[in-house]
Amino acid sequence: MLQQIDGRQAELKLEMDKRDKVLRRQIALQEQLEEIGRRSERYYRKLQKETKDVDKLDRFSFLNMFRTWTGKQDEIRLKELSEMASAEAKWREAEKMKETLQADLAEIQTELYNPIWQNIEDKWSAIIKEKEDFIFNNNLPECRLLGDLYEERTLLTTLHREIKEAIKAGDVAKRSLQFALKRLDNAEGYSTWDTFLGGGFIATALKHGELDDTENAIHKAQVALQNFQTELLDVREIQVENLQVERGSFITFADYVFDDIFSEWSLHSRIKSSQKHVEQTLNQVIATCDELCKRLEMTEEKETQIQKKIDVILG
Numbered sequence: 039m040l041q042q043i044d045g046r047q048a049e050l051k052l053e054m055d056k057r058d059k060v061l062r063r064q065i066a067l068q069e070q071l072e073e074i075g076r077r078s079e080r081y082y083r084k085l086q087k088e089t090k091d092v093d094k095l096d097r098f099s100f101l102n103m104f105r106t107w108t109g110k111q112d113e114i115r116l117k118e119l120s121e122m123a124s125a126e127a128k129w130r131e132a133e134k135m136k137e138t139l140q141a142d143l144a145e146i147q148t149e150l151y152n153p154i155w156q157n158i159e160d161k162w163s164a165i166i167k168e169k170e171d172f173i174f175n176n177n178l179p180e181c182r183l184l185g186d187l188y189e190e191r192t193l194l195t196t197l198h199r200e201i202k203e204a205i206k207a208g209d210v211a212k213r214s215l216q217f218a219l220k221r222l223d224n225a226e227g228y229s230t231w232d233t234f235l236g237g238g239f240i241a242t243a244l245k246h247g248e249l250d251d252t253e254n255a256i257h258k259a260q261v262a263l264q265n266f267q268t269e270l271l272d273v274r275e276i277q278v279e280n281l282q283v284e285r286g287s288f289i290t291f292a293d294y295v296f297d298d299i300f301s302e303w304s305l306h307s308r309i310k311s312s313q314k315h316v317e318q319t320l321n322q323v324i325a326t327c328d329e330l331c332k333r334l335e336m337t338e339e340k341e342t343q344i345q346k347k348i349d350v351i352l353g
Contacts, residue, residue, distance in 0.1 A: 040181055043169050044188035048195070050162055055196045057155045059272055064146045066268055071139045074132050081129035088122035127253065134257050180351055187351075191344045194337055197273070201334045204269035207262070208327040214255075214262040215320040218295075221255040222313050259316075260291050266323065273330070291319055 173181050295312050 040169075040172055040176075040184055041188075043165065043172060044185065047165050047169065048188060048192040050158070050165060051192045052196060053154055054158055054162060057150075057152070057158060059200075060146055060149055062272065063268060064143065064150070066271070067139055067143045067146060070264065071136065071143065074135050074139060078129060078132035078136060081125055081132055085122065085125040085129050088118060088125050091118045091122075130253065131257055131260065135260065138261055184348065184351055187344055187348050191341065191348070194341045194344065198334070198337050198341065200269070200273045201330055201337060204266070204273050205327055205330050205334065207266040207269040208323055208330065211259070211262040211266040211323050212320060212327070214259040215316055215323065218252075218255040218259045219313060219316050219320070221252040222316065224251075256291075256295050259319075263291050263319070263323075266326075270326065273333075291315075 169185065173185060295315055
């Protein structure tokens, strides 16, 4: 009888954990959406300012004529264009991320209508009352011990699932970062910028498509990193202590890469710096996934031990 009650309780607990995870995801998405909205506005204002600075340089003035004669005009214009390009790339990434987060939030809100999750707290209270009554009416030490073991097994089952989901998200992040590295390897000729009239997209080199591909790869890596970070927070929420959740560098990954790409440095230094940042982030993800795999093994061992104890009591 107790085994049946604990079985139903375990199933209900898993559903509650799933529901709570979705609720945490909803809160995280709302916070991220607010933050990315502020960043988008900040980058857009920066882009407008840099655009005006470039326009001023392109207008005729005796100061600009003097700079041209002394060879300073091109140097100053390159600096302003690099800042303008960086601002536009980061603004575009923020707008893409905003669309991605809005779509994810809409899916979450639909998922929360799961009929199994309706009145789930009332169902939980009822099954706890049923279990307490059974243990009280059958005052046996084995009953209480079994109850504790079943609860511990349920917790380990949830932890097992969350760690596997985090590892899966980490694998996606690794592949996305590796692809971004390949795009950067192909990004040759990042030495000049061109701007379409009307404030259009700023392209590097002579290949507009090359930057489009690189930008998209960086965006996908950014999305994958944020998903990985969310899964890590879910794991840490349960039980795992000392698990490093690299929030800062994961969330601002794209900004740092775009700063590198559109810097004033030489072509070689610029690409190498971007590659170095992506590689560092990739190494962080790999190290975290390795740690998760160790935690998964430990969890599986504990699950086996708990099951053996249950079998001994029931045997």
